[in-house]
Amino acid sequence: MSNLFTDRLWKRVEPIWQSYLEHPFVKGLGEGSLDQEKFKHWLKQDYVYLIEYSRLFALGSAKAHDLKTMRTFAKLLHGTLDMEMDLHRQYASKFGITAEELEVTEAGATTTAYTSYMLNVSQRGGIENVVASVLTCAWSYNFIGKELATWSGALGHEFYGHWVKMYASDEFTELAEDCKNLMNEIASGKPERDLEELEEIVVKTSLFEYMFWDMAENKEEWPIQLSADAT
Numbered sequence: 001m002s003n004l005f006t007d008r009l010w011k012r013v014e015p016i017w018q019s020y021l022e023h024p025f026v027k028g029l030g031e032g033s034l035d036q037e038k039f040k041h042w043l044k045q046d047y048v049y050l051i052e053y054s055r056l057f058a059l060g061s062a063k064a065h066d067l068k069t070m071r072t073f074a075k076l077l078h079g080t081l082d083m084e085m086d087l088h089r090q091y092a093s094k095f096g097i098t099a100e101e102l103e104v105t106e107a108g109a110t111t112t113a114y115t116s117y118m119l120n121v122s123q124r125g126g127i128e129n130v131v132a133s134v135l136t137c138a139w140s141y142n143f144i145g146k147e148l149a150t151w152s153g154a155l156g157h158e159f160y161g162h163w164v165k166m167y168a169s170d171e172f173t174e175l176a177e178d179c180k181n182l183m184n185e186i187a188s189g190k191p192e193r194d195l196e197e198l199e200e201i202v203v204k205t206s207l208f209e210y211m212f213w214d215m216a217e218n219k220e221e222w223p224i225q226l227s228a229d230a231t
């Protein structure tokens, strides 16, 4: 029997992650039927989500105890800013949105809650909290990408195929594996009480992921819109 911490985590989060595949937004991506306005909403919110998420890698590097771990966080930071977010910039250009416009998107309620949660637990804990916070993001999108890649027509879809290809790619899989390996290394030898706390972070971020899909599906906005001169 494997005693990898990520196998234990998988047992806990699998039902939540399976529900992503039933979510109308994710199903629409895989079936190619997703409303492009909903996708545009996801794209803009995800861009600012990824900017905050990238800060976690910088924080992980600052909290690391050795150069090998610092390098892994630097690789994850580069992979997010320059590989994953390139996908967003390419899609944005199809919508006539520039990278500068993407960058100044106002984070919505779910984006703010999710990134604030990760930054908060990471700042108040050690490197293990940073790794537990970033894990779901990389691993669950890789899980979704690989699953959707098996759906008929998903990889070849003229608009969403690029999304599926990127999240199922060897490059993105390597980033997800880096996060899983870090988690297993850090969890090894930790007492049960600490492992339960890390598990809790992974479950919470998995629930936030579901909320993020909902946010995009519903094109969530703040409940009251303030005009620039009213603030």
Ligand SMILES: Cc1ncc(CN)c(N)n1
Pocket (backbone or CB within 6 Å): 046, 049, 050, 084, 136, 137, 138, 141, 209, 212
């Ligand atoms: C909300 C969210 N979660 C995960 C990922 C994959 N890095 C993402 N782009 N956005």
